[in-house]
Amino acid sequence: MAAPSSLASSHLYRLADLRRAGVAAAAPAHPQQLRLGCSRRRAQRVVAMAGSGKFFVGGNWKCNGTKDSVSKLVTELNAATLEPDVDVVVAPPFIYIDQVKNSLTDRIEVSAQNVWIGKGGAYTGEISAEQLVDIGCQWVILGHSERRHVIGEDDQFIGKKAAYALSQNVKVIACIGELLEEREAGKTFDVCFKQMKAFADSITNWADVVIAYEPVWAIGTGKVATPEQAQEVHAAVRDWLKTNVSPEVASGIRIIYGGSVNAANCAELAKKEDIDGFLVGGASLKGPDFATIINSVTSKKVAA
Numbered sequence: 576m577a578a579p580s581s582l583a584s585s586h587l588y589r590l591a592d593l594r595r596a597g598v599a600a601a602a603p604a605h606p607q608q609l610r611l612g613c614s615r616r617r618a619q620r621v622v623a624m625a626g627s628g629k630f631f632v633g634g635n636w637k638c639n640g641t642k643d644s645v646s647k648l649v650t651e652l653n654a655a656t657l658e659p660d661v662d663v664v665v666a667p668p669f670i671y672i673d674q675v676k677n678s679l680t681d682r683i684e685v686s687a688q689n690v691w692i693g694k695g696g697a698y699t700g701e702i703s704a705e706q707l708v709d710i711g712c713q714w715v716i717l718g719h720s721e722r723r724h725v726i727g728e729d730d731q732f733i734g735k736k737a738a739y740a741l742s743q744n745v746k747v748i749a750c751i752g753e754l755l756e757e758r759e760a761g762k763t764f765d766v767c768f769k770q771m772k773a774f775a776d777s778i779t780n781w782a783d784v785v786i787a788y789e790p791v792w793a794i795g796t797g798k799v800a801t802p803e804q805a806q807e808v809h810a811a812v813r814d815w816l817k818t819n820v821s822p823e824v825a826s827g828i829r830i831i832y833g834g835s836v837n838a839a840n841c842a843e844l845a846k847k848e849d850i851d852g853f854l855v856g857g858a859s860l861k862g863p864d865f866a867t868i869i870n871s872v873t874s875k876k877v878a879a
């Protein structure tokens with residue numbers, strides 16, 4: 576039986592999907608299989624453990640840096656030894672994107688931290704998706720808690736930004752996450768699902784989307800979610816996608832965790848089945864620490 580094109584054209588599938596589709600024996604060599612030099616069955620299991628496709632680590636530099644500090648960080652990243660089977664993206668402030676694009680290894684892609692909601696024009700202070708494409712910036716972070724809660728962007732505005740960026744072939748890191756009082760009131764899932772719905776109301780092309788679960792109480796506080804807390808929400812979001820978008824999107828999409836991730840806590844988080852990588856703030860400003868977080872993909876392989 577031939578693989579459905581949505582599965583066969585991508586390595587972002589789970590063992591269960593392959594079984595359902597009856598394609599395990601016929602599928603081509605899996606990238607993990609080639610990398611690990613192991614059986615297809617084990618390679619599939621590694622992917623199954625990963626929750627979905629390739630591990631993804633983003634570094635959100637926020638409103639930090641100078642020309643000099645950016646240059647030092649790029650030098651550290653260029654010198655780092657990175658596990659090959661991880662997608663790595665860094666998001667400098669807008670004004671340093673060109674500097675980073677011109678000096679950073681092609682191994683790492685570049686993201687913006689925001690984008691205008693539509694086509695550029697008379698929108699003072701904004702940057703358009705067309706301009707991101709023009710300077711070779713492939714990604715944008717949208718819905719970050721600092722944009723939601725400090726700047727005041729709402730769910731629908733963020734969803735529309737995501738749809739427009741995707742329409743211009745800019746890939747989206749779509750952030751969701753609850754406030755501490757929402758968690759304490761038992762509303763974590765309600766909040767995350769409402770934010771997901773606004774994305775789902777606007778997004779049709781999920782292949783270019785990574786979801787970042789970033790509980791607001793964990794961002795910049797040093798108070799990381801436990802692996803169990805993160806896994807619980809990631810699994811719930813995947814389930815929500817299965818019901819409200821499609822089983823293919825649910826199993827294929829990367830759901831990454833953000834909030835006080837550092838070189839010391841990343842390995843335990845990475846072992847969890849539905850944690851497919853990280854969105855890192857403070858620790859992404861230190862090259863060696865960021866490299867350790869990228870390389871925590873090895874804990875996932877050991878766990879498999």
Ligand SMILES: O=C(CO)COP(=O)(O)O
Nearest residue numbers: 635794795834835856857
């Ligand atoms: O907001 C974050 C990434 O987008 C997380 O920030 P910290 O890693 O500094 O907590």
